[in-house]
Amino acid sequence: MKQVFRVPAIFCIFILLAGCATTQQDTITQYSFIDAILAGAYDGQEKCSKILEHGDMGIGTFDGLDGEMVVLDRQIYQVKYDGSVVTPGPEETTPFACVAEFLPDKAVNIIPGTDLKGLMHVTDLAVPNQNIFLAVKATGTFSMMLTRSVPEQTKPYPPLVEVTKNQSQFHMKNVKGTVVGFRTPPYAKGIGVPGYHLHFLSDDKTQGGHILGLTFEQGAVEIDLCNRFVLINPKDESGLKDMDFSKDRTHELEQAEKKHE
Ligand SMILES: [Zn+2]
Structure with a gap:
């Protein structure tokens, strides 16, 4: 009898290990780093279809x-400068993307009236340890949602702080949708945006962008604690060539990623 039970047990362990290996749980995979984008490294390095594998x-x-x-439910959405939302073809490329297989560890209801700072606070209370990477997904109805998008650039590429001076902003009211993004620990400064970097997509897939402000009417946030971070840089030797990443770009980051009129 013993022999009969032993074989299935070993088989089950194998299946479990195989499952972990393919789904990449608790892993954030990022193409390029935020300082490269701040410096103007806008050339696509990977096909959009490829990043969905991660x-x-x-x-x-x-x-x-x-x-x-915005990547949601393994579909990529492109919020253009004019505010329209399209689904890019598989051959389109990205110079910067950050993705995860989302499997939430925690969920917290959001009190009506909670703003962007409040959402960050609620998430921080759920996971006070700032040294852990988080993938975050919040769904709900928003009495206000403020997002931005940026215009396509031509070479020579200007730094992001110049581009965002001409960003378009989208003021939405009473919109249903999903907030997706990440919390990056302070020690990963230069790689990601320390703190929260969040994008939005409406349920009807017609509005979205990089979030500058929001107010919840009702909703909830789900949090996935991630203990692995994979950084993928251009393999081509010309990628990032002659770019100086020794300087601190904290001020530029504040201007480019968080500022709105
Ligand atoms: Zn963004």
């Missing part, structure tokens, strides 16, 4: 900084 949710941008990327 995650079903996430954020990013497109070749030439052509709008804001």
Whole structure:
């Protein structure tokens, strides 16, 4: 009898290990790093179809900084400068994207009236340890949602702080949708946006962008604690060539990623 039970047990362990290996749980995969984008490294380095192998949710941008990327339910959406939302073809490329296979560890209801700072606070209370990477997904109805997108750039590429001076902003009211993004620990400064970097997509897939502000009418946030971070840089030797990443770009980051009129 013993022999009969032993074989299935070993088989089950094998299946479990195989499952972990393919789904990449608790792993954030990022193409390029935020300082490269701040410096103007906007050339696409990977096909959009490829990044979906590493995650079903996430954020990013497109070749030439052509709008804001939202990855939701393993579908990529492109929020263009004019505010329209399209689904890019599989051959489209990205210079910066950050994705994860979302499997929430925690969920917290959001009190009506909670703003962007409040959402960050609620998430921080759920996971106070700032040294852990988080993938975050919040769904709900928003009495206010403020997002932005950026215009496609031509070479020579200007730094992001110059581009965002001409960003378009989208003021939405009473919109249903999903917030997706990440919390990056302070020690990963230069790689990601320390703190929260969040994008939005409406349920009807017609509005979205990089979030500058919001107010919840009702909703909830789900949190996935991630203990692995994979950084993929251009393999081509010309990628990032002659770019100086020794300087601190904290001020530029504040201007480019968080500022709105
Ligand atoms: Zn963004």
